[in-house]
Amino acid sequence: MLLTPISRARLRAIGTTLVGALALAACATPTPYQPATGSGFYRNGYADQQIEPNRYQVSFAGNSLTSRETVERYLLYRSAQLTLERGYDYFILADRDTNLRSRTYSTPGVGGFGGWGAGFGWGGWGPAWRYRSPAFGWRTWDPFWGDPFFDRSVDIxxxxxxxxxxxxxxxxxxxxxxxVRAFDARAVLQSLGPSVMEPDTRR
Structure with missing residues (x-):
C-alpha cells in the first residue's frame, strides 16, 4: 500500500504527538532526589566529581516541574551526604550558582533542527529560526514580531x-x-531530610 503525501504527513503528526505525550508523562512529577540520569538538557538528579582530595563539584538538575528552591535544597543535601560519605564533618561552599536552562519545542516538529530553536542548550536561543508549516512551507519566526502562526498549524x-x-x-x-559558607553536614541532613523526596521504588 502506497502512502500519499497527506497520509505521510498525518503519520508524522501522530508520531510527533506520541513522542510529546511520552516526554510529558516522564516529567509528570518533580525530579526526586536520586543519582542523575540522562544527559545534557535531559539530565535530572544529582552528580558529583572530585577535583582535589577534599574538593568536589556537586550539581543537581531538576525537570520543568522542579522549583528552584527544591533544586538548591537538594544540592545542599547532596553536599552534606557526600561530606559524610567521604569521612568528613563539614563542607564549605567555595562557589555556588543556579542556572535556568530553556529549550523551545514545536508541534508538529519544525525545520531542519528537529523542532529546536537556534542556539539550543543552556538557556540561549537565537532571535529567529525557520520552521516548516504544513500549510505554507518554510517560514521564519522572529519573537519580536508577535504571533506569526496565523495558520495555527504550529505550537511553540x-x-x-x-x-x-x-x-x-x-x-x-x-x-x-x-x-558563613561553612555547613555542618549532619545538621544539614537532619534539617533538610524531611523535605527530601526519594524516588518511588514500589513497582
Whole structure:
C-alpha cells in the first residue's frame, strides 16, 4: 500500500504527538532526589566529581516541574551526604550558582533542527529560526514580531528547568564558626531530610 503525501504527513503528526505525550508523562512529577540520569538538557538528579582530595563539584538538575528552591535544597543535601560519605564533618561552599536552562519545542516538529530553536542548550536561543508549516512551507519566526502562526498549524512552547552547581571543600571537626559558607553536614541532613523526596521504588 502506497502512502500519499497527506497520509505521510498525518503519520508524522501522530508520531510527533506520541513522542510529546511520552516526554510529558516522564516529567509528570518533580525530579526526586536520586543519582542523575540522562544527559545534557535531559539530565535530572544529582552528580558529583572530585577535583582535589577534599574538593568536589556537586550539581543537581531538576525537570520543568522542579522549583528552584527544591533544586538548591537538594544540592545542599547532596553536599552534606557526600561530606559524610567521604569521612568528613563539614563542607564549605567555595562557589555556588543556579542556572535556568530553556529549550523551545514545536508541534508538529519544525525545520531542519528537529523542532529546536537556534542556539539550543543552556538557556540561549537565537532571535529567529525557520520552521516548516504544513500549510505554507518554510517560514521564519522572529519573537519580536508577535504571533506569526496565523495558520495555527504550529505550537511553540518553551520548557524551563533549573540546575544548581557548587564547588565544596570538605573538612573534619567542628565547622569554622567565622565562615558563613561553612555547613555542618549532619545538621544539614537532619534539617533538610524531611523535605527530601526519594524516588518511588514500589513497582
Amino acid at each position: 512552547r518553551t520548557v524551563d528547568k533549573y540546575e544548581a552547581m557548587a564547588e565544596i571543600v570538605l573538612g573534619r571537626g567542628p565547622k569554622p564558626s567565622d565562615n
